[in-house]
Amino acid sequence: MSKRKNPSGKENPNHEICEILSELAEYEKNVSRNIYKYNAYRKAAMVIATHPKKLQSGEEAKHLKGVGEKIAKKIDEILSTGKLRKLEEIHSDDASNAITLLTRVSGIGPAKARQLVDHGIKTIEQLKKHKDKLNHHQLIGLKYFEDFEKKIPRKEIEEMEKIIKEEVHKLDGDYKITICGSYRRGKLEISDIDILVTHPKYSSSDHEHHKKNTYLENIVECLKKYGLITETISLGESKFMGACKLKEDTPTRRIDIRFMPCDQYYCGILYFTGSNLFNQEMRAHAHEEGFLLNEYALKPLGSTGTPGEPVEIHSEKDIFEAINYPYKKPEERNI
Ligand code: DCP
Ligand code: MG
Numbered sequence: 001m002s003k004r005k006n007p008s009g010k011e012n013p014n015h016e017i018c019e020i021l022s023e024l025a026e027y028e029k030n031v032s033r034n035i036y037k038y039n040a041y042r043k044a045a046m047v048i049a050t051h052p053k054k055l056q057s058g059e060e061a062k063h064l065k066g067v068g069e070k071i072a073k074k075i076d077e078i079l080s081t082g083k084l085r086k087l088e089e090i091h092s093d094d095a096s097n098a099i100t101l102l103t104r105v106s107g108i109g110p111a112k113a114r115q116l117v118d119h120g121i122k123t124i125e126q127l128k129k130h131k132d133k134l135n136h137h138q139l140i141g142l143k144y145f146e147d148f149e150k151k152i153p154r155k156e157i158e159e160m161e162k163i164i165k166e167e168v169h170k171l172d173g174d175y176k177i178t179i180c181g182s183y184r185r186g187k188l189e190i191s192d193i194d195i196l197v198t199h200p201k202y203s204s205s206d207h208e209h210h211k212k213n214t215y216l217e218n219i220v221e222c223l224k225k226y227g228l229i230t231e232t233i234s235l236g237e238s239k240f241m242g243a244c245k246l247k248e249d250t251p252t253r254r255i256d257i258r259f260m261p262c263d264q265y266y267c268g269i270l271y272f273t274g275s276n277l278f279n280q281e282m283r284a285h286a287h288e289e290g291f292l293l294n295e296y297a298l299k300p301l302g303s304t305g306t307p308g309e310p311v312e313i314h315s316e317k318d319i320f321e322a323i324n325y326p327y328k329k330p331e332e333r334n335i
Contacts, residue, residue: 013054017075020084021045024074027087030103030110031096039280044071046277046335055079098122106141106148106254107134107233137233137241144231144243147251151189156253160193160228160246167226168219174200175219176265180272186331192254193244196268204261204296216240216259229255264296266313271295278333286323298322 012018025041028034043066048055055061057079058072067075078084090096095117101124102113121130127142134142141148161179168175178184181194199215206213220240223229230252231243240257260268271279271294286293291300292307298319299307311322320327 012049014048014051016082017055017078018045018049020074020078020087021048021071023087023090024084026100027090027096030113031090031099033110040066040068040071042277050335094122102127104149105138105145107137107139108141112138140231140233140243144252144254148192148254150251151191152193152253154183154188154190156246156250157183157190157193160244163226163228163246164195164223167222167228168197171218171222172199175215176200176262178269180269181274182334184273184330185275185334187334192256194272195255195257196265196272197257197259198262198265198268199259200262202259202261203263207261213237213259216257219257219259260296263310263313266316266319267293267297268295270316270319273330273333275333275335277335278328281335282323282325285325289323289325291323293319293323 021041022045025038025045028037028041044064047064047066048061051064055075058074058076061067061075062069062072074084074086098117098121099110099113102108102116102121103110105124105127108116116127116130116133119130119133121127121133124142124145127134131139131142157179165177168177176198178196179193180196181190181192183190183193197216197219202213202215216237216239217235220229220232220235220242223244228246229242229244233241233243235242238259240255240259242255243252244255245252258268258272270282283293286298287301291298291311297310298313299310301307311318313319313322317327
């Protein structure tokens with residue numbers, strides 16, 4: 001059996017257990033829609049993935065943070081039989097397989113997937129015959145179903161980054177652009193492109209005064225003209241969702257661009273760099289230190305629990321320092 005690598009690139013001697021727990025997590029998210037269980041399985045899979053030794057029993061696994069009685073029992077079953085009955089049952093359930101498949105289409109969430117399955121739509125082929133049931137986003141998801149599933153090599157995003165920065169800076173040299181997500185965390189294979197943009201002339205007070213701005217619209221128009229952006233899923237003042245294509249022979253990729261006021265930029269970068277789990281842990285730590293941290297701001301919590309005025313932030317490091325959290329480089333946030 002192959003030994004897959006863990007998040008820090010080392011061999012993972014427990015990869016079979018991790019794969020099963022991750023599958024259970026996906027099942028809870030997409031089919032049962034139990035986010036609490038989804039998180040529990042994901043956390044356990046992550047902590048086990050970074051455990052350097054092969055686990056011998058569920059009891060041993062229980063010493064790891066995030067592994068409780070129920071997961072320990074499952075680990076025992078996997079260790080002794082090489083599989084998990086619960087997962088075998090899930091695999092043999094038609095409706096569950098169909099829901100899992102349909103949620104792979106960009107724009108189709110667990111609720112929509114269940115609805116489609118209830119209408120008897122269970123395959124991509126059948127979905128193609130019922131386009132009337134899909135909204136604009138889901139239609140694009142369907143059109144590029146195969147392309148959007150392909151991982152993006154780092155090199156390809158590096159090339160796009162260069163073009164995007166060059167073209168956007170021709171428009172206005174003051175734009176600040178950061179590609180976040182797993183790309184910023186140093187991953188070699190990335191699922192989509194998450195870009196964060198700001199402009200020094202636009203702050204949250206402008207935003208609060210509902211001052212209309214066209215910063216994002218201008219960027220999207222510019223990259224469409226260049227030929228990089230090929231599809232628009234949605235476009236607002238602060239968020240663009242769409243698709244892009246670098247070259248004739250590269251697949252169409254999902255791209256999101258967010259425009260944020262300059263004083264919220266670093267909280268935005270921190271959030272959109274992730275990982276998801278890292279954000280959860282950092283937010284929990286912030287809370288213990290008496291702060292509210294989200295994608296927009298860091299606010300101290302008063303004695304009654306009401307958030308105060310945002311702390312002034314000029315870098316990602318400022319956020320870590322303010323909440324007494326040891327600084328982690330983006331590549332160290334792959335939990
Ligand atoms: N994010 C989050 N919570 C969510 C969704 C997103 O904290 N529910 C943040 C953390 C993610 C970032 O946004 O790292 C980007 O979201 P992606 O879903 O694009 O995830 P990644 O870029 O980390 O991984 P991938 O390569 O799969 O896109
Ligand atoms: Mg991403």
